[in-house]
Amino acid sequence: MRIVIPFAALLIAFITIRKALFKDSSSKVRRKIESLSPSEGKNPGSSRNVGKDKLFLQRTRLFITKRFDGSLYGRKLKKIFETNIKNASWERFRAVVIACIVLFPPAGALITAQPALLPLTAFIVGIAPFAAIKYLGEKERASILKRMDRIASEISMYLKCGVTLADAIKMCSPELEKLCPQSFQILRNMISSGKPAEEAFLAFAISASAEELELIARACLVSLKTGSELSSLMGAIGEAVRERASLKRELEVGTLQGRLSGLIVALLPYMFLALSVALTKNTAHVIFATPTGLLMLAVASILDIIGFVWIRKILRIKM
Numbered sequence: 001m002r003i004v005i006p007f008a009a010l011l012i013a014f015i016t017i018r019k020a021l022f023k024d025s026s027s028k029v030r031r032k033i034e035s036l037s038p039s040e041g042k043n044p045g046s047s048r049n050v051g052k053d054k055l056f057l058q059r060t061r062l063f064i065t066k067r068f069d070g071s072l073y074g075r076k077l078k079k080i081f082e083t084n085i086k087n088a089s090w091e092r093f094r095a096v097v098i099a100c101i102v103l104f105p106p107a108g109a110l111i112t113a114q115p116a117l118l119p120l121t122a123f124i125v126g127i128a129p130f131a132a133i134k135y136l137g138e139k140e141r142a143s144i145l146k147r148m149d150r151i152a153s154e155i156s157m158y159l160k161c162g163v164t165l166a167d168a169i170k171m172c173s174p175e176l177e178k179l180c181p182q183s184f185q186i187l188r189n190m191i192s193s194g195k196p197a198e199e200a201f202l203a204f205a206i207s208a209s210a211e212e213l214e215l216i217a218r219a220c221l222v223s224l225k226t227g228s229e230l231s232s233l234m235g236a237i238g239e240a241v242r243e244r245a246s247l248k249r250e251l252e253v254g255t256l257q258g259r260l261s262g263l264i265v266a267l268l269p270y271m272f273l274a275l276s277v278a279l280t281k282n283t284a285h286v287i288f289a290t291p292t293g294l295l296m297l298a299v300a301s302i303l304d305i306i307g308f309v310w311i312r313k314i315l316r317i318k319m
Contacts, residue, residue, distance in 0.1 A: 151172050197220075198221040219237055266305075
């Protein structure tokens with residue numbers, strides 16, 4: 001019974017996280033259709049009870065989210081989330097964090113049969129979202145930079161063909177605004193205030209930390225001040241941008257084996273632990289219900305995380 005309850009709590013957490021991350025659009029459409037269709041043949045008493053249940057759940061959810069957003073932890077987490085992640089929903093991430101904070105610490109205390117570990121588990125679950133935000137922010141930033149490289153190649157091609165920088169920005173403006181809305185707002189404000197397109201584009205590239213776009217903007221600015229021919233410069237810059245993107249792809253392919261090896265090595269101890277628990281009944285008691293086993297598990301997890309981070313640092317080559 002001591003094992004069944006924690007696993008049930010973990011299952012509830014998994015279902016909550018899955019619903020928060022992957023909302024079923026078909027259920028939304030079905031609810032809209034049902035709301036538009038006439039309610040003939042329905043029992044008014046049952047619909048009234050369903051409405052009360054939904055209202056109670058909505059009020060409970062609203063109360064929890066207001067308490068979470070009003071706390072110091074929630075405000076700090078939201079600020080870091082909005083700073084690092086642009087293309088994700090805070091509401092979904094908040095639902096995942098609340099589900100983990102509510103369910104994981106009691107489940108861990110029940111599995112280990114050590115109530116004293118409840119504060120430690122809550123602390124680990126509390127700091128985990130910050131690491132998750134950092135990881136998701138790095139992934140999103142890498143994806144944005146890849147698309148910025150492609151946009152830089154397109155802009156250099158436009159300029160090489162004789163198109164002005166202002167027209168090239170207009171042709172690429174939908175994707176630029178989608179990738180970096182705040183930086184694009186700076187670009188738009190500078191152009192509307194009468195600044196040259198070259199200076200505005202340079203400010204956009206610096207704000208978005210796009211090295212290739214910054215190189216193109218500086219070349220355009222030099223051409224504007226000196227009157228030099230831009231097409232020849234764009235030919236060399238476009239070729240450099242394409243070679244740089246090709247080198248990045250080759251670097252990713254070359255380090256793929258090392259990254260997979262690091263992931264497999266990091267997961268092997270936990271896979272072996274799960275296999276041992278499944279095959280031997282006494283293993284779970286020794287690992288999770290004794291101070292020595294918990295100490296061994298903590299030390300092994302710390303060493304495993306350090307090794308995984310170390311491998312990632314070695315394989316992360318900046319260009």
